[in-house]
Amino acid sequence: MTVNIPVLKEVTEANSMLADVLRTRFAEQGVFVLDLIASPGAGKTTLLERTIEGLDGSVRLGVIEGDPHTSIDAERMSAAGVPVVEVNTGGGCHLEARMIQSALGQLGADDIDALVIENVGNLICPTGWDLGEDAKVVIVSLPEGDDKPLKYPMGFLAADAAVINKTDLEPYSPAEVETMRENALSVNPDLEIFEVSCMTGDGVDAWLDWIRGRVAEKRARQG
């Protein structure tokens, strides 16, 4: 947002303070927290379905679904068999720490190993809001075009990992996976990058390994 910066700064500072409170709580519980950021239709929810399927109960997941209007995604998570709470932002363009705090009260996060927050579909606004997460992951789908990391760098700068999704469409799209990877790394050389097709399952295993590793690491640091 470019409007009323002083007020917005106050709001984001209050948000960061609350995010730190949440982060302390997650550390005490040993819960690994992931904030998924992407444009609408990049495949956040489908990746989550594949993740739940692939982990097959070996990591106990909870999900917070941020959506501007419908409950479509929360219903898909519920059907996939994980505890889920929806945050309906009523048209709002991102999640904030206070929404996560409210949602946690309804989720019962005490017996999960990892919390995945699916942010509102928006590659810009969610990137600046700390939700108390351990890692942000940005998902970008190949048909969006391989220049997207350059054009919307904020999410790639803020993220620990990037998932390049819908790689199965490479033969039919002018975009190239390799160029997308190079562009993402040119914005943030520290990114872990996963090339994935949620349709064919290609590349999902490496992503699952990364999740398992981060969950184990968090649990080891608990207390």
Added chain:
Amino acid sequence: MTVNIPVLKEVTEANSMLADVLRTRFAEQGVFVLDLIASPGAGKTTLLERTIEGLDGSVRLGVIEGDPHTSIDAERMSAAGVPVVEVNTGGGCHLEARMIQSALGQLGADDIDALVIENVGNLICPTGWDLGEDAKVVIVSLPEGDDKPLKYPMGFLAADAAVINKTDLEPYSPAEVETMRENALSVNPDLEIFEVSCMTGDGVDAWLDWIRGRVAEKRARQG
């Protein structure tokens, strides 16, 4: 935005007042103004390239490019041979009327028939900001998934027309053009819908006819 509503309301009211000033100016000049809204990678810039190519000088276009960071799109417009001004929002998530006013000063909009404003790639935030346009057009690409009009209805509600792009990917994607169309019309039954592939050129002619019609209509009302 869900934060600081009173301040934001003041800002949007000031925006609407300025948008009305711009609208009066465009009416006097007989310039048709289009606000293009879409997620990153839906194909706004490529549709514009096809539009410039297809109109082939029969409609004199000017373009304002809204981008959060790079000049990639403005350079593509310049290469396509139309006058273009870039508004770099510095990470901001939408365009506002004051940005259009500034950009017009640099564009020299006196000898154009139509002004196309390519908004920042974001399906949420740009929908609520009046830029003095005659019509908003929302572009959604098929691989984003045919549920997107339901999940992100604001753009479809605010728009006069919707372009369903990348229809050539239908055989390779779980999404269906017909379902996308039905979902868009269920949100806004008054939408004109164009099914387009900017890759193959399919459907572009109907879109060009619509532009020509709206430009002629605006010119006829001039003065």
